[in-house]
Amino acid sequence: MGKYFGTDGFRGYVGQQLTSHHAYRIGRYLGSITPKDSFIFVGQDTRLSSPMLAQAFNAGAMASGASIVSLGVITTPAISFFLQTEKKGYGVMISASHNPFYDNGIKLFNAEGEKLNGALETAIEQYLDEDEDKLPNQTGKQVGQFHPNPSSYIESYVKFLSSKHEFKGRKLKLLLDTANGSAFQIAQRLFSGLGYSVDVIHHQPTGININERCGATHLQSLQAKIKKGLYDLGFAFDGDADRMIAVTHDGQEVNGDALIYLNSLHLFSSQPALKKKVVITQMSNFGLKKALKEKGIEYLETNVGDKYVQAALKKEQLILGGEQSGHVIFLNELNTGDGLLSAIKLLNILQSSNQALAEHVVSLKQYPQVLKNIAVENKTEVMNHPELIALVANIESRLGQEGRILVRASGTESLIRVMVEALAPQQCEKLVSEVVHFIEDTFVN
Numbered sequence: 001m002g003k004y005f006g007t008d009g010f011r012g013y014v015g016q017q018l019t020s021h022h023a024y025r026i027g028r029y030l031g032s033i034t035p036k037d038s039f040i041f042v043g044q045d046t047r048l049s050s051p052m053l054a055q056a057f058n059a060g061a062m063a064s065g066a067s068i069v070s071l072g073v074i075t076t077p078a079i080s081f082f083l084q085t086e087k088k089g090y091g092v093m094i095s096a097s098h099n100p101f102y103d104n105g106i107k108l109f110n111a112e113g114e115k116l117n118g119a120l121e122t123a124i125e126q127y128l129d130e131d132e133d134k135l136p137n138q139t140g141k142q143v144g145q146f147h148p149n150p151s152s153y154i155e156s157y158v159k160f161l162s163s164k165h166e167f168k169g170r171k172l173k174l175l176l177d178t179a180n181g182s183a184f185q186i187a188q189r190l191f192s193g194l195g196y197s198v199d200v201i202h203h204q205p206t207g208i209n210i211n212e213r214c215g216a217t218h219l220q221s222l223q224a225k226i227k228k229g230l231y232d233l234g235f236a237f238d239g240d241a242d243r244m245i246a247v248t249h250d251g252q253e254v255n256g257d258a259l260i261y262l263n264s265l266h267l268f269s270s271q272p273a274l275k276k277k278v279v280i281t282q283m284s285n286f287g288l289k290k291a292l293k294e295k296g297i298e299y300l301e302t303n304v305g306d307k308y309v310q311a312a313l314k315k316e317q318l319i320l321g322g323e324q325s326g327h328v329i330f331l332n333e334l335n336t337g338d339g340l341l342s343a344i345k346l347l348n349i350l351q352s353s354n355q356a357l358a359e360h361v362v363s364l365k366q367y368p369q370v371l372k373n374i375a376v377e378n379k380t381e382v383m384n385h386p387e388l389i390a391l392v393a394n395i396e397s398r399l400g401q402e403g404r405i406l407v408r409a410s411g412t413e414s415l416i417r418v419m420v421e422a423l424a425p426q427q428c429e430k431l432v433s434e435v436v437h438f439i440e441d442t443f444v445n
Contacts, residue, residue: 002118002121002122002125003125003129004022004121004124004125004128005121005124005125006410006411006412007303007304007305007307007308007411007412008097008105008107008115008305008306008307008411008412009093009105009106009107009108009115010022010026010105010106011096011097011099011103011104011105011106011412011413012103012104012105013102013103014049014053014102014103014104015049018053018103018104018105018106020052020053020056021056022106022128023052023053023054023056023057023060023094023106024056024057024059024060025060025127025128025133026057026060026092026106026108026124026128027056027057027058027059027060027061027062027063027064027066028060028061028063028064028127028133028135029060029064029123029124029127029128029135030061030064030066030090030092030108030124031060031061031062031063031064031065031066031144032064032065032066032135034061034064034065034066034067034089034090035088035089036065037088038067038086038088038089038090038111039066039067039068039069039089039145039147040061040066040067040068040069040089040090040091040092041069041071041079041082041083041089041090041091041092041109041153042054042057042058042068042069042070042071042091042092042093042094043071043072043073043074043075043076043078043079043091043092043093043094043095043182044071044072044073044074044093044094044095045073045093045094045095045096045181045182045210045239045240046073046180046181046182046184046205046207046210046239047094047095047096047101047104047207047210047239048101048207048208049101049104050073050094050095050104053094053104053106054070054092054094057092057094057106058070058146061144062143062144062145062146063137063138063143063144064135064136064137064138064144065138065142065143065144066144067144067145067146067147068144068145068146068147069082069147069150069153070146070147070148070149071149071150071153071154072148072149073182073184073185074154074157074182074186075182075183075186075240075241075242075338075339075340076093076095076097076107076182076240076241076242076336077241077242077334077336077337077338077339077340077341078153078154078157079091079092079093079107079109079113080109080113080114080334080335080336080338081113081156081157081160081334081338082113082153082156082157083109083110083111083112083113084112084113084334084335085156086111087111087112088111089111090108090109090110090111091108091109091110091113092106092107092108092109093106093107093109093240094106094107095107095182095239095240096239096412097238097239097240097242097243097412098211098215098216098217098238098239098243098325099211099239099412099413100210100211100212101207101208101209101210101211101212103413105412108120108121108124109336112335113334113335113336114307114310114335114336115306115307115310115336154186157186158186158189158190158193161190161338161340161341161344162190162193162194164333164341164344164345164348165194165344165347165348166348166351166352167194167195167351168351168352169351170350170351170354171195171196171197172196172197172232172233172347172350173196173197173198173199173230173231173232174191174196174197174198174199174231174232174233174234174235175198175199175200175201175222175225175226175230175231175233175234175235175247176188176191176198176199176200176201176203176234176235176236176237177200177201177202177214177215177216177219177221177222177234177235177236177237178200178201178202178203178215178237178241179202179210179211179214179215179216179236179237179238179239179241180202180203180204180205180206180209180210180211180212180214180215180239181205181210181211181215181237181238181239181240181241182237182239182240182241183237183241183339183340184200184202184203184204184205185203186241186340187200187203187235187237187241187340188200188203190340191343194344194347196347199231201214201221201222201225202214202215202221210239211238211239214236215236215237215238215239216236216237216238216243216244216245216325216326216339217238219236219245219247219253222234222236222247223247223251223253224251226247226248226249226250226251227250227251229249231249232249232350232356232357233246233247233248233249233346233350233356233357234246234247235247235339235343237339237340238326238339241338241339241340242306242327242336242337242338242339243256243323243325243326243327243328243337243339243342244259244326244328244339244340244342244343245326246258246259246343246346246357248356248357248358248361249356249357249358250358252358252361254346254357254361255324255325255326256322256323256324256325256326256327256328257280257284257285257287257288257324257364257366258288258361258364258366259322259326259328259342259345259346260278260280260284260288260320260321260322260328261288261291261292261361261364262346262349262360262361262364263320263328263330263345263346263349264276264278264292264295264297264320265295266348266349266352267319267320268297274319275317275318276296276297276298277297277298277299277300277316277318278292278297278298278299278300278318278320278321279299279300279301279302279309279312279313279316279318279320279321279322279329280299280300280301280302280309280321280322280323281301281302281303281304281305281308281309281323281324282301282302282303282304282406282408283304283323283324283325283406283419284299284301284323284324285324285366285367285369285421286367286403286404286421287364287365287366287367288364288366290365291363291364291365300312300316300318300321304323304408304411305323305411306322306323306327306329306336306337309321309322309323309327309329309337310329310331310335310336313329313331314331318331319331319332322337323337326339326342328342328345330342330345367403367421367422367423368421368422368423368424368425368427368428369419369420369421369428370419370420370425370428370429370432371417371418371419371432372417372418372419372432372436373410373413373415373416373417373418374415374416374418374436374439374440374444375414375415375444376414376415376416376439376443376444377414377443378443379409379410379414379415379416380409381443382409382416382439382443383407383408383409383416385442385443387438387442388407388435388438388439388442391434391435391438392405392407392435395420395431395434395435398431399420399422399431402422402423403420403421403422403423403427403428404420404421405418405419405420405421405431405435406418406419406420407419407435416439418432418435418436418439419432420432
């Protein structure tokens, strides 16, 4: 990770870690390298600060001569789709994904719809730290053009998603939680158009309620309504809709690990010629690894971050991979995770049988897992502390072959994440608490 860019773009507290000046300068740099026969797609989520940052970016890019296609509120994976279709230019999404409203971010995509590589991010970081802006300002007809919210692009994205649905006559009633974010309009339209009965919660964004006790990171309200028995299943999206967590009719969470498991079974049974291998991350549950092995499916494990999953899929020429958090990538369809596409893929699995979602996931036994986050000022200092390293090694030896511990710095927030898997939840809690108390006593208190 660089000075500004983490595992998912440049993200931080608006007005301090991320300012409109940063957005303007990123626009200046990206605009200066955008070919004249192409443009930059710019989308945003529903945060209070998103229009400010988008307009600042647009001003910088246009000053450098780049033309902008402004898409307004849209999902992050839609940007990737448009770029894969056009095969030129760049993409920018103003969003901090699952973070609270006071954070925001700038995600950058190349002409293939992939998140930018480290070399270009490093070049942008170096430019941001230069005191003087040496890039030339364009004048007259050389100033970039601005194309506002062309509806044809949105229509093409909906059409793309709809084309991936395989309806076989099974009627289902869905409950959607759009996290007061990017999917607040498009999700209901999409699934209603596919022939489902659809209700939506958390679809009235105010600028400050994105992800607030809702969406993929806060399932409680979705689960509570689902449990009343009126729905077949539910989908919870995050703020920019690049991840999705499903909920069964009785309120059971179906996370990214379960989605990878179900999709791998469906994919490799329907296409037996494919190489039976998927990509997962360090956070993936031991139960998923065991279940995949029992089904004869290999897995490759990467660092946490969907861009690492995507890179591994591309390198290994594989199709399916993802994260426990709900990013699932179908590389033959799209170069990034798409929560709406993941929901459609899950519906396809349900359309192929008469079983409820809960029956599909019963064969996946996930180990008890406890994850806690600790806010810190300096993630690197914490992770390199010798006593923390020794404590983690000690817990690893105590767990042996009956569990694991993972302590890592968040790539998107000023947090240390502590996760333990073990045979019993009480053991997970105890061991996580040991590490959390050490970090708090040493670095926080």
